[in-house]
Amino acid sequence: MDHGDMQGGSPPADARDPDAYANGHERGTGEHVPPGVTKLHLGDEHSFASFKLNRLERVFPRRGGNHTAYEGQLKFGGDFNHAVLKAEGEVAGGKLHESRTELLWGHAIAAYWDSQLGLRHDGGEGPSRTWLAFGVEGTAPYWIHTRVTAYLGQSGRTALRLEAEYDAYLTQKLVLQPKTEWHFYSKNDPEQGIGKGLSSASLGLRLRYEFTPQISPYIGVEWQRSFGRTADFMRDAGGRASQTRWVAGLSFWF
Template sequence: MVIHHAKNILLSVLAFLVMGGAAAQENHEAMNHGGMVMSGGKGSENVRDPNAYADGYVRGSGLYTSSKTHLMMSDEHLFSSLLVDRLEYAHTNDGNAVNYEAQAWIGNTYDKFLIKAEGSVEKSRIADTRTELLWSHAVSPYWDVQSGLRNDAGHKLPGRNWLALGVQGTAPYWLETEATVYAGSGGRTALRLTVAYDQLLTQHLILQPRVEANVYGKDDPVWQSGRGLSDATLGLRLRYEFSRQFAPYIGIERSQNFGKTASMVRAAGGSQGETRYIVGVRFWF
């Protein structure tokens, strides 16, 4: 009796599968004959129209159509930016000064025209400035190669012009790095290196140690710069970012002259090193 019931159940399942397969085949043939073919079928009149949901607008035509028919990628646009990395009031035992360092650029993802400016204002006059006009080209996701011109000027100081070649980018461990070599008239050469690191204490409070050093290949007594390691500056700034674009800060900085530069400064009655207490603001747009 059990075997008989099992046999009936098996026959019922087989009949259901056969009838279901036949129905599916019949339905498929009906769809083909009725013109309801999937996209890519031949001879169909109901293939989805790519402009069916465009309300009559067709790409490449119309009153406001651009002359360019290809899609614009982000690296085809021109962008610009201004970063004032340091605008600060510095207090020392020898006097006070306003220091600044800024970069402005215009270009695309790979190539930019870049202006760098750094200087100091003392006793209502510009004590010294460094201005660079550079062409910057991206060679990797984190590094740009920069080349161009540099000009140094100062109060009652002769101008110095240089050719510049360097790199700027992010080294391992997120070290913001600038390294540039210079060649000037009269056989002058120089190397400038800057390294900074942003340590996030919170999402808004950031501690930044910063080191800058200058090396010269030839004595320049007028500018009080000697051959070899001329000077180095170690700074520590604590800033609070109200937004990524605006951040006031306080800090302390130690500047020191070395070697022949220190001898020249002492001979002129100056100090070979000083500590500066800083309050300033960083912003960009």
């Protein structure tokens, strides 16, 4: 039997109004409402707040001093529109070595995808930088969490950041997470030690154990490499263009 004509399309002219039986009333309204019954609120009508600390870790480079790294975000709003505060950085010797803070307005543009617009501020050692940020974040096919963000800064500077990560569940509690991150800049910025073009890239593997879905200790390894003028700036400062770092930390959310 061909059911092609039954799929989609406009309803027939004599179709019954699906809301007519209620005389236009919603749950919790009308003259015959039982006491204590409130108006129905759907899930996307509620505001919510959440905090997630993706990384709070101690970093052990093969060469150089140990330091602490962090990455997290605070989110408030509804499913379709929400404010997002992102923060990440490194602390060494009791001082903030580098930091990146973004205040963004997120808007759902498709299932599993948000657009984001806001500001980014870079701090720590050296001069600070402020950028206008625009990007998309969501879950790509095969459950790959993806972020693509473009930045417009002072003096005509532009930048692009690409991130992707995936949670591979080895067991119900043991999770292996590969993550990669790529940074591109349009201009040299010697004061920040950044060169134009592909500036740096990293690939990390973290193995975490979820005691509960909200709290997970982990261990891992991360490879980082600088390219082009960024590598030159790194060598001039006495550093290395590439390094391997072991990490141990904790992630949690509520």
